[in-house]
Amino acid sequence: MNPRAEFLRAIVLLAGLAAGCGWLSSKSTLTVHLRCDGTISGTLSVAALPADGQPVDEQSYDLGAVCGAGELEFASYRSEGNLRFALARPDGEQVTLTAEYGRDVQRDQDGFYTVLRLTNAPPFIANDRI
Amino acid sequence: MALTASIIQKKLAAASWTLRDNVAQDIINGATTAELKNLDAEGVLRLYEALGLSGGWYSSRDSSAMKRLATESQFQPVKNTPDFGVGLVKRAAPGANIQTQLSAGLVTRIYAAEKKRLSVLEKVGFDGSTVGRGQLGQPAYNDVKSPRHFKAPLEECMTRVILAKALSKHARPGAVLGFDMTTYKLRVTEHYSNVWRDPVLEDFVVAAYLAIRIRAATKSGRSAKDTARFAVALYHGMRKMVVAAQNTTGDTVNWKPVEAELKSQGHTDAVAYVNEVVR
Numbered sequence: 052m053n054p055r056a057e058f059l060r061a062i063v064l065l066a067g068l069a070a071g072c073g074w075l076s077s078k079s080t081l082t083v084h085l086r087c088d089g090t091i092s093g094t095l096s097v098a099a100l101p102a103d104g105q106p107v108d109e110q111s112y113d114l115g116a117v118c119g120a121g122e123l124e125f126a127s128y129r130s131e132g133n134l135r136f137a138l139a140r141p142d143g144e145q146v147t148l149t150a151e152y153g154r155d156v157q158r159d160q161d162g163f164y165t166v167l168r169l170t171n172a173p174p175f176i177a178n179d180r181i
Numbered sequence: 182m183a184l185t186a187s188i189i190q191k192k193l194a195a196a197s198w199t200l201r202d203n204v205a206q207d208i209i210n211g212a213t214t215a216e217l218k219n220l221d222a223e224g225v226l227r228l229y230e231a232l233g234l235s236g237g238w239y240s241s242r243d244s245s246a247m248k249r250l251a252t253e254s255q256f257q258p259v260k261n262t263p264d265f266g267v268g269l270v271k272r273a274a275p276g277a278n279i280q281t282q283l284s285a286g287l288v289t290r291i292y293a294a295e296k297k298r299l300s301v302l303e304k305v306g307f308d309g310s311t312v313g314r315g316q317l318g319q320p321a322y323n324d325v326k327s328p329r330h331f332k333a334p335l336e337e338c339m340t341r342v343i344l345a346k347a348l349s350k351h352a353r354p355g356a357v358l359g360f361d362m363t364t365y366k367l368r369v370t371e372h373y374s375n376v377w378r379d380p381v382l383e384d385f386v387v388a389a390y391l392a393i394r395i396r397a398a399t400k401s402g403r404s405a406k407d408t409a410r411f412a413v414a415l416y417h418g419m420r421k422m423v424v425a426a427q428n429t430t431g432d433t434v435n436w437k438p439v440e441a442e443l444k445s446q447g448h449t450d451a452v453a454y455v456n457e458v459v460r
Contacts, residue, residue: 084424086433120430131327153329157397158320160311160418179433180400181411181423 078108081128081156081163085180087118088170093140095169095176097125100133100149114138118169129162136167138176146175167179184208184216186224186365187294193231205231206246207240217253222340223365224328229347230362251348258345259381263288266385267336270392278399278455282409282459288387290458291315291416298454315387322373322386324393331389332369338385340367391416400434407436409459419451 083097089113098106108127117123128134134150148167150156155178156165166179182188189208205228209217219226228250241284259265263285267319271280292314299316303309311318324332343359361368370376377383394412403411414423427433428444436455443452 086428121424131323153324153327158324159415159420160318160320161420164420166424179395181414181420181427181433 077130078126079130079163081125081129081165083125084164084166084181085118085121085123086166086168087114088168089181091115091118091169091171093138094141095123096137097123098135098137099127099129100135101129106135109137112150114169116168130163131158134165136176140175144175148176148178150178184212184220184224186221186227189224193227193415198402201231202233202243206242209246209250212326214253217250219257220254222256222360222367225250225256225344226347226362226365228358229279229357238373247348249403254348256341256344256345256348258349259341262381263384263388265381266338267388268285269338269385270331272386273331273334274396275393276396276399278395278405278408281405282395282412283392287391287409287413287458288315288384290295290460291387291391291413294454294457296415297457298450312373313383314380315377315383315390317373317377317390319373320395321390322376325386325389326369330393334410335385335389336367336369338382339369342379343367402434404435406459407434410436410440410455413458414451417451417454419455420445422451424446 093114093169094111095114095117096109096111098109100106110125110127112123131152133152134156135149136148136150138144138146138148140146150165156163158164166181168177168179169175170177184210192204192208193201209228212220229247232247232250233239255362260419267283267285267288271283295314295316326335339359343357347357348361359368360366360369373386376386394416395408397409398411400408411423414420422443423439426439426446430438430442432438440455443449
């Protein structure tokens, strides 16, 4: 077999493997822009929220780190879907928040994004807008 | 009894395939002006199809009936664009900021500002991910055609544009691109590449996307004019620089501090874009 045919075969094989492993799934990366009011501690979890209401693909972030960066990237976002945020504070308080696509979650040419405001006073976490 | 798509369907179905154009002629010639004006897309399409696709040939009587259908149906060519698209969007989006800030002028100023900033390649037709006078791409169109945003008015706009084009030819018609001729319903195209070359459709999509951006920029304490400025900035792809400027200034409501920060960071053309569009 000539090298060109072998190369094409490898491409086809890789595409098949990628599809089989779900690499070509509909997941997208979503940017969460964070507005942290002062020093915020705790853990922020982000999960995709399918129509059945059960959060999936949850990822957790240390707030000290992500507040410093001003944003985090959630790689398991389902296109045009909703999100559930869960904030675990050092004092044991747990707060959850839903972000709805089209209202809180938006899309532009650079991808999907949402804005969160985090504070040390209730409600501790809220959807915000640019 | 008023002329409806259902009546037309029954009358056409009762005739043999070869005589359906004659039946369509009779329906059109026997209808009042008001009946033709009130006929919906399905009714018009059934008559259009019967005149052109049944019978042995497209006769002068078929052509004459087609002319009357074209002249008197509600699906007339849109001449007042972008006002037509802006009107459809505003009718579907009652928010105060959309009502006061969205206008035909805003749409045409977007075109002017984008035109000034086209790259050399874009000027000669080599488009990137964004296309047309409004320089929008597939993601923006996906939002516009979504049921949560402007699906219904987009369908209304497309129906008007596509049917007006089909009827205006008067020549023997074929299948109407964009319609399912088995159900006589519009099939909204998935791809913006099939949309943006029509000026009326592009005007609608640009107006609708501006409305989405205005809605997303609306927040407590922000003036209507500043809402339009943030909306236009994000339309222009300035999200990351605007967020960075807001973080630096600590002001997440007003445009002026953001504008000053953007200028200090050297984003003078981006600021100029916003000021050219929002007046």
